[in-house]
Amino acid sequence: MKRFLTTLIILLVVIVAGLTTLVMLVNPNDFRHYIVEQVEKKSGYQLEFNGDMRWHVWPTLSIITGPFSLTAPNAAKPVLSAENMRLDVELWPLISHKLSVEQIVIDGAVIRKTPESDPQVHHSAPVAPEGTITSTPSANKSNWLLDIEKINISNSLVIWQTAKDEFNLRNINVSLKKSDEKQVAVKFSGNLNKNQQELVFDSRADVDLSNINQQIRGQLTQFDYKLSGVDLPESGIDGQITTDFLYSKGKEENVSLSNLQIKANESTLSGRLTMQLTDTPQLSIELVSEKLDLDNLLGMAPSKHNSETDTNNNRVGVKPVISGSNAQQYDLSGLRAFTANVHLTINQLIYRGMQINEVIFEAQNKAPRLTVAKLQGKAFGGDFSLPVTLNYSSTPAYVSAKPNFKNIDLTPLLKAFDMPQKLSGVISLNAALSGVGYDGYAVKNQWQGPVNFELRNAKLQGLNIPQLIQQSVSRVTNKINAPVNTGNFTEVDLFTVVGNLNKGNLNISTLRATSSLVNISGQGRLNVPNETIDVNLGVNIANGWGGDSRLVKQLQAMTIPLRIYGSWNSLQYQLDVEKLLRNELRTQAKEALGNFLKKEENKGLNDLLNAL
Numbered sequence: 001m002k003r004f005l006t007t008l009i010i011l012l013v014v015i016v017a018g019l020t021t022l023v024m025l026v027n028p029n030d031f032r033h034y035i036v037e038q039v040e041k042k043s044g045y046q047l048e049f050n051g052d053m054r055w056h057v058w059p060t061l062s063i064i065t066g067p068f069s070l071t072a073p074n075a076a077k078p079v080l081s082a083e084n085m086r087l088d089v090e091l092w093p094l095i096s097h098k099l100s101v102e103q104i105v106i107d108g109a110v111i112r113k114t115p116e117s118d119p120q121v122h123h124s125a126p127v128a129p130e131g132t133i134t135s136t137p138s139a140n141k142s143n144w145l146l147d148i149e150k151i152n153i154s155n156s157l158v159i160w161q162t163a164k165d166e167f168n169l170r171n172i173n174v175s176l177k178k179s180d181e182k183q184v185a186v187k188f189s190g191n192l193n194k195n196q197q198e199l200v201f202d203s204r205a206d207v208d209l210s211n212i213n214q215q216i217r218g219q220l221t222q223f224d225y226k227l228s229g230v231d232l233p234e235s236g237i238d239g240q241i242t243t244d245f246l247y248s249k250g251k252e253e254n255v256s257l258s259n260l261q262i263k264a265n266e267s268t269l270s271g272r273l274t275m276q277l278t279d280t281p282q283l284s285i286e287l288v289s290e291k292l293d294l295d296n297l298l299g300m301a302p303s304k305h306n307s308e309t310d311t312n313n314n315r316v317g318v319k320p321v322i323s324g325s326n327a328q329q330y331d332l333s334g335l336r337a338f339t340a341n342v343h344l345t346i347n348q349l350i351y352r353g354m355q356i357n358e359v360i361f362e363a364q365n366k367a368p369r370l371t372v373a374k375l376q377g378k379a380f381g382g383d384f385s386l387p388v389t390l391n392y393s394s395t396p397a398y399v400s401a402k403p404n405f406k407n408i409d410l411t412p413l414l415k416a417f418d419m420p421q422k423l424s425g426v427i428s429l430n431a432a433l434s435g436v437g438y439d440g441y442a443v444k445n446q447w448q449g450p451v452n453f454e455l456r457n458a459k460l461q462g463l464n465i466p467q468l469i470q471q472s473v474s475r476v477t478n479k480i481n482a483p484v485n486t487g488n489f490t491e492v493d494l495f496t497v498v499g500n501l502n503k504g505n506l507n508i509s510t511l512r513a514t515s516s517l518v519n520i521s522g523q524g525r526l527n528v529p530n531e532t533i534d535v536n537l538g539v540n541i542a543n544g545w546g547g548d549s550r551l552v553k554q555l556q557a558m559t560i561p562l563r564i565y566g567s568w569n570s571l572q573y574q575l576d577v578e579k580l581l582r583n584e585l586r587t588q589a590k591e592a593l594g595n596f597l598k599k600e601e602n603k604g605l606n607d608l609l610n611a612l
Helices: 002-023 028-043 091-095 293-296 334-337 410-416 440-445 466-475 551-557 577-609
Strands: 045-048 055-056 063-064 070-071 078-081 085-089 100-108 110-113 150-161 166-177 183-194 197-208 217-231 236-247 253-266 268-276 282-289 339-351 356-366 369-379 381-385 388-391 398-400 404-409 422-429 432-437 449-459 489-502 505-514 518-527 532-541 560-567 570-574
Touching: 028 045, 078 100, 217 449, 356 410, 404 410, 410 422, 432 440, 440 449, 466 518, 466 532, 466 560, 466 577, 489 518, 505 532, 532 551
Parallel strands: 100 150, 110 150, 282 339
Antiparallel strands: 045 070, 055 063, 063 085, 070 078, 078 110, 085 100, 150 166, 166 183, 183 197, 197 217, 217 236, 236 253, 253 268, 268 282, 339 356, 356 369, 369 381, 369 388, 381 404, 388 398, 398 432, 404 422, 422 449, 432 449, 449 489, 489 505, 505 518, 518 532, 532 560, 560 570
C-alpha cells in the first residue's frame, strides 16, 4: 500500500511539474495570430484581441484573453464583443504542437444584429470571372489545428435591430455542444422587454450540420416561455413549443417547421409552417386546434354588465384606447412585406364568453389585400359565415364583409357584445357591409351597406304593443274592456327588417311583424352608437279585444298608427287614440248619412214614378 501511494505521489508530482514547465515554456500570446487567421479563413470575420493572453490551470487548462471583438467583413460595429474570453484547451494536442480548443467560455458579451454589424459588400471590389474556382488553403498546411467542442456564452446582451424597431434581449445564456462532427446540442435562454411587456424563454434544440452547405435540420425539443405585462392576463401567457425544423439553401432559401406543437395557457395548436425566403417572403401556415381560448389569452372576462371595465378586469394595465378617428389605428401597410396562405381549423373556440364550434379560417395575404375567404362555424344552435376583404393599399385600411347568420339564438350574441338584450329570438341575417377600419368602433360608426334579417319567435322586452293600444282605447270608450295584464313584452312569430346601414344609422325601409294576435308594419331609423330608435308603425290587432261587438269588429279592421322612439333601455311611444276614434266615428257618420240620403232619394224617386 505504501508503495502504491508513493507511486501515485510521484505521478502527480510529474504531472504538476510537466504542466508548470509547459506553462512556463509556452507563451499563449504566440497563438494570437493563428487564432485570428483561422477565424478569418473559416468565416471571413475579423477577430481582434486587445490585451495579453495568459494561462489558467484550474479547474482546466485554459487561455484567458483580454477584451476582444468579432467583426463581419467591412462592418462598422462588431457582431460580438466582451471584456474577456476563456479557451479551455486539451493537454496532449498542445504537447504535440496542436491546439485543440475543447470549450470557449464568454461572460457578459454584447451581441449585435444591426445594419451596422451586418457584412457589407463594396461595389468597387473586383469580381472574379464566371467559372473561376477559388482555391481554399488546406487546413493541413497549418502546424496547428483548431477543434472547438463547446461554446458557452452567459449573462450577455443581444441587440437586434430591424428596419422599424429595436429589441434588447437580456440575461442571454447560450450553450453549443458538439456531440460529434455532425451534431450540435444547443441551449438558449434569456428575456426580452418591450412596451412594458416581458418574454422569458428557455429552449433546447438538437441540430444536424452534416450537410451544412445544403441544409440545416434538427429538432426544437424544448421552448418554455412566459409572456407578461401590460395588456395581458394577470397571470400572463405561458406554455411550450416543440417542432422539427429544416433550413434549405439554394437559389431560394426555405424554412419549414413540421410536427409543430404549441401550448399557450389552456389552448393548443398543432400543424406545420413553411416560408420561402425570397425578396417578398412567402408564408404558408396550416394549424389545427382542439381548443383555442381567446378570452384566456387576451385577458378578457365574459361580460356581466354593459361596461367596458368588465371586459378588462383580468388584464394588467390595459393600453390606452385610440380614437377610431385616428387613421393610423388602421394601418396594415406592414402586410406588404410578405405573402401568406393560412388555414386554421378549431374544434372549440372561446371568444367573449361564446363557445363556437367547428371553426374554419382560410385567408390569403397578397398586397394590397388580405382576403379571408372562409370564416365559418357553429354557435347557439345555428351557423355563420363571415368572409372579409381588407384593402390596405392606403391608410386607413378599407374593409368589405358579407356576414351570413342562420338560425342563431340572439340573446347570448347580444350579451357577448355588451348590447341591450331587449330583443330575443332566433335570427337569420345577411348583409354586405364596407367601410374604414375593422374594430367595434368602425363597425358601429363607419361601415355602411344593406342589412336584411328575420327573427323567429321574437320577443320585445319592455313594451307590450297590443296591450298598450287596447288600454288606450278602453280609457277613451267604455264600450271596450280593459285587457288583463299579459306581461311587459311583445311576442310575434316572425319579425323581418330590410334596411341600410349608413355610418351608425340603420335606415329601415321595411319592417314587418306577424302573429295570430297582431300584424305590424312600418319604417324608421336606428342609431347604433347612441342606442336610440325612432320608428313609425301601423298596428293591426286581430284578436284580444273585449266589449261591444260592433266596435270590436271595427277595431279589428283598423290599422292603428304608433310611433316608438327613444333609448333602447327606456322606450317611449306616441299614440292618439281619441283622434283615431273621432276620425273613425266621423267617417262612419258620413257613410251612414250618405246611405240615408241615398235611400231617401231613391224612395222619393220611386214615389214620383208611381204617381205618374
